[in-house]
Amino acid sequence: MTLQSTSGNEPILDVQGIKKYFPVTGPLGRLGGIKGQVKAVNDVSFKVFKGETYGLVGESGSGKSTTGRTAMNLIKPTAGKVFYKNKNIFDLSKKELRPVRKELQMVFQDPFSSLNPRIRVGDTLEEPLVIHSLLANKNERRERVFEILDKVGMQAEHYYRFPHEFSGGQRQRLGLARALISNPEIIICDEPVSALDVSIQSQVINLLQQLQDEFQLSYLFITHDISVVRHISDRIGVMYLGKIVEEAPTESLFETPLHPYTQALFSAVPGKHRAQKRERIVLKGEIPSPLNPPTGCMFHTRCPFAKDICRTEIPQKREMAPNHYVACHLYE
Ligand SMILES: Nc1ncnc2c1ncn2[C@@H]1O[C@H](COP(=O)(O)OP(=O)(O)OP(=O)(O)O)[C@@H](O)[C@H]1O
Numbered sequence: 001m002t003l004q005s006t007s008g009n010e011p012i013l014d015v016q017g018i019k020k021y022f023p024v025t026g027p028l029g030r031l032g033g034i035k036g037q038v039k040a041v042n043d044v045s046f047k048v049f050k051g052e053t054y055g056l057v058g059e060s061g062s063g064k065s066t067t068g069r070t071a072m073n074l075i076k077p078t079a080g081k082v083f084y085k086n087k088n089i090f091d092l093s094k095k096e097l098r099p100v101r102k103e104l105q106m107v108f109q110d111p112f113s114s115l116n117p118r119i120r121v122g123d124t125l126e127e128p129l130v131i132h133s134l135l136a137n138k139n140e141r142r143e144r145v146f147e148i149l150d151k152v153g154m155q156a157e158h159y160y161r162f163p164h165e166f167s168g169g170q171r172q173r174l175g176l177a178r179a180l181i182s183n184p185e186i187i188i189c190d191e192p193v194s195a196l197d198v199s200i201q202s203q204v205i206n207l208l209q210q211l212q213d214e215f216q217l218s219y220l221f222i223t224h225d226i227s228v229v230r231h232i233s234d235r236i237g238v239m240y241l242g243k244i245v246e247e248a249p250t251e252s253l254f255e256t257p258l259h260p261y262t263q264a265l266f267s268a269v270p271g272k273h274r275a276q277k278r279e280r281i282v283l284k285g286e287i288p289s290p291l292n293p294p295t296g297c298m299f300h301t302r303c304p305f306a307k308d309i310c311r312t313e314i315p316q317k318r319e320m321a322p323n324h325y326v327a328c329h330l331y332e
């Protein structure tokens with residue numbers, strides 16, 4: 001893990017005010033008209049710097065994957081901008097996007113499980129080299145795949161095998177190999193270890209960190225797992241119902257979680273977090289539906305400290321300590 005200063009340094013990825021609303025239709029589909037909108041991402045901003053790991057953490061349905069997919073330009077946002085090296089990726093032509101696609105890669109939970117079982121791993125790994133016209137010669141491509149297989153702790157002979165012949169951990173290494181082969185600047189990792197056993201999780205996380213150091217990679221690391229996000233991230237954004245409610249350097253966030261939601265999230269996890277030494281905060285009720293999100297602060301319906309203002313006004317983020325931001329009326 002390379003700790004980056006967040007000032008005097010241009011971000012690799014700069015996400016500015018993205019919103020993603022999904023239309024909801026009735027049983028007749030679009031014929032019946034739009035019944036409402038799922039506000040999956042609702043005004044999210046953050047930056048990822050060179051060599052840094054930015055963790056996005058939050059409960060299921062908080063909008064983490066939608067944020068990651070928007071930052072990858074896999075889905076178009078309802079509003080907002082995503083700057084990759086100072087260019088808004090949504091303004092780029094197809095041709096201008098091509099080099100960005102090469103440098104901006106994504107790894108999912110189990111990327112190799114959904115592959116065509118009859119295509120050899122080597123051919124899948126070579127694909128980006130063909131798509132981006134990086135190496136024209138088949139032998140050179142194969143050599144490059146051997147090299148990358150070695151980087152992720154696999155062997156050259158694995159080139160000739162089929163996806164089902166690998167364990168979950170090995171498949172995740174192959175997923176990383178495929179992301180790495182085109183020399184990316186940043187990899188968006190969406191729950192890359194969530195499907196793995198804990199011991200295998202730490203191997204893959206160690207590998208991610210090793211590769212980060214070797215190639216000066218930046219990661220946007222998406223997970224619902226507090227221990228994983230704590231271990232790997234330099235800075236963390238905590239998401240709740242489509243918004244980042246708190247953002248801080250990892251140490252500051254775990255030492256002094258400020259948002260009642262962050263405190264509740266941390267206090268529910270066994271471990272030696274400082275939040276544990278406080279009283280355990282049990283949240284009332286379920287996470288509300290993003291189809292009909294609460295007014296004011298998204299968290300007020302479950303917050304033990306909610307005041308009148310929380311029901312009516314959206315809290316703005318404030319810097320409470322260096323690079324430690326919280327959006328909560330309790331701190332105004
Ligand atoms: N294509 C879609 N159409 C409609 N609603 C969607 C779509 N994709 C996501 N959503 C909704 O948007 C919200 C956010 O989903 P998202 O997958 O981004 O959450 P997440 O934080 O990644 O959750 P998880 O931890 O379960 O992966 C959810 O309510 C989800 O149902």
Ligand SMILES: [Mg+2]
Pocket residue numbers: 064065066
């Ligand atoms: Mg997700």
